[in-house]
Amino acid sequence: MAWLLDAGPPEWRQLDALRRHPIALAHKAALYVQGAVEAARTGYRQATRELTHHLPPDAIHAVLDAYRIEGPRLIALAQSIEVVEQALRGHPFTPTLRGGGRTGAGPPPPSAA
Structure with missing residues (x-):
């Protein structure tokens, strides 16, 4: 469970209920x-507008x-956390291929004709 504790702030380690x-x-x-995902998306969308008058262009690109x-x-x-949470709830794990790539195993996809 240390891995899940690492996903949050250090104070979580002090909370008995979570441990x-x-x-x-x-x-x-x-x-x-x-x-954090939503905050990163918002930060990315707003960075140029919010920081243009405070940072040089190269710093904005770095941000x-x-x-x-x-x-x-x-x-x-x-x-990863979702997979762990589902497992802890007793849901079976079903591996999926992400990114649309084929592994070469199994039959080819149906034709779009």
Whole structure:
């Protein structure tokens, strides 16, 4: 459960309820990280407008690059937490292929004709 505790602020480690109830921890972590995803999206959308008069263009590009790196990391973390939460709730895990790529296994997709 340390991994889920790491997804939130350090203060969570002091909360007995979260350490004793992994489902509660997973639920809280999911909400917390989803909030971070939304904050990163908002920050990315607003960075240029909000920072133009305070930072040089190269710094704004660096800030946008930081959001481009952080966004996918946060989304992957949110997805991982969701899988863990579902497992803790007793839901079976069903692996899926992401990104639309084919692995070469199985029959080809149906024709769009």
